[in-house]
Amino acid sequence: MSKKDAIFAEPLPQVSDFVFDQNVVEVFPDMINRSVPGYQSILQGIGQLTKRFAQSHSNLYDLGCSLGAATLAMRQHVSHLEQVQIIGIDNSSAMVERCQLHLQGYRSTVPVSIRCEDILHSELSEASVVTMNFTLQFVPPEQRQPLLQRIYDSLKPGGALLLSEKFRSNSPSMNELLVDIHHEFKRANGYSELEIAQKRAAIENVMRIDTLETHHQRLQQVGFSQSQVWFQCYNFAALIAVK
Numbered sequence: 001m002s003k004k005d006a007i008f009a010e011p012l013p014q015v016s017d018f019v020f021d022q023n024v025v026e027v028f029p030d031m032i033n034r035s036v037p038g039y040q041s042i043l044q045g046i047g048q049l050t051k052r053f054a055q056s057h058s059n060l061y062d063l064g065c066s067l068g069a070a071t072l073a074m075r076q077h078v079s080h081l082e083q084v085q086i087i088g089i090d091n092s093s094a095m096v097e098r099c100q101l102h103l104q105g106y107r108s109t110v111p112v113s114i115r116c117e118d119i120l121h122s123e124l125s126e127a128s129v130v131t132m133n134f135t136l137q138f139v140p141p142e143q144r145q146p147l148l149q150r151i152y153d154s155l156k157p158g159g160a161l162l163l164s165e166k167f168r169s170n171s172p173s174m175n176e177l178l179v180d181i182h183h184e185f186k187r188a189n190g191y192s193e194l195e196i197a198q199k200r201a202a203i204e205n206v207m208r209i210d211t212l213e214t215h216h217q218r219l220q221q222v223g224f225s226q227s228q229v230w231f232q233c234y235n236f237a238a239l240i241a242v243k
């Protein structure tokens with residue numbers, strides 16, 4: 001059981017930019033489950049889609065793997081394949097260390113390696129499935145297209161990118177509605193107004209979110225022939241793009 005997230009529970013004199021440090025690692029499962037609507041459903045879908053798109057003799061990547069939740073979801077669905085390995089990458093050493101410990105608690109015949117690297121500089125090759133479950137939103141906006149281009153180039157024909165993101169609506173009033181019902185979801189999960197406000201202030205400089213239209217356009221620009229939202233709850237969505 002992970003500890004309860006109380007990172008923003010007390011008033012802070014100044015809210016600093018959010019970082020994935022040891023304090024966040026300790027509460028991460030509780031934080032993500034109480035903050036991201038549909039997180040468990042998305043993990044289940046990542047498992048299902050991995051089963052369909054993973055190929056023998058290929059690499060599967062989990063970019064921004066945190067504690068390896070998507071890595072585990074993927075791994076459960078590829079044991080019938082030959083010569084596959086899963087590579088999880090995260091640039092937070094605290095996350096990577098805890099992820100490695102966590103994965104030791106599960107058994108599988110599918111090899112997994114977890115690397116502490118910046119995904120902007122990782123080598124990607126021979127991929128059949130690349131998962132970015134709420135990671136692209138932390139990449140500087142101008143780096144997103146070059147990163148997606150490298151992902152596209154690393155994919156084998158028929159390979160897929162599984163991309164989950166918080167998004168904003170083009171319409172200010174519809175955006176306000178989605179943000180508001182997401183905050184209501186957080187309140188229902190026990191976060192106070194203060195926690196919601198301080199988290200928002202901490203994250204606004206580090207998490208720059210796009211519209212779904214921008215995501216679809218960018219995926220098309222780098223070469224994906226098809227992209228489709230397969231899950232949405234409030235302002236959170238999961239897309240698949242196929243090479």
Ligand SMILES: Nc1ncnc2c1ncn2[C@@H]1O[C@H](C[S@+](CC[C@H]([NH3+])C(=O)[O-])CC(=O)[O-])[C@@H](O)[C@H]1O
Pocket residue numbers: 020032063064065066067068069070089090091092095117118119120132133134135138139
């Ligand atoms: N440039 C980067 N290079 C590597 N890692 C990065 C980078 N930028 C951010 N990260 C990492 O991306 C992760 C984002 S969390 C992903 C959840 C997970 N996918 C899950 O399925 O539970 C989502 C969230 O907390 O909102 C963090 O662990 C960062 O260290």
Ligand SMILES: O=C(O)C(=O)Cc1ccccc1
Pocket residue numbers: 032035036134166186199203
């Ligand atoms: O914590 C929140 O309320 C957020 O919106 C941040 C967030 C967004 C997407 C994944 C995890 C956390």
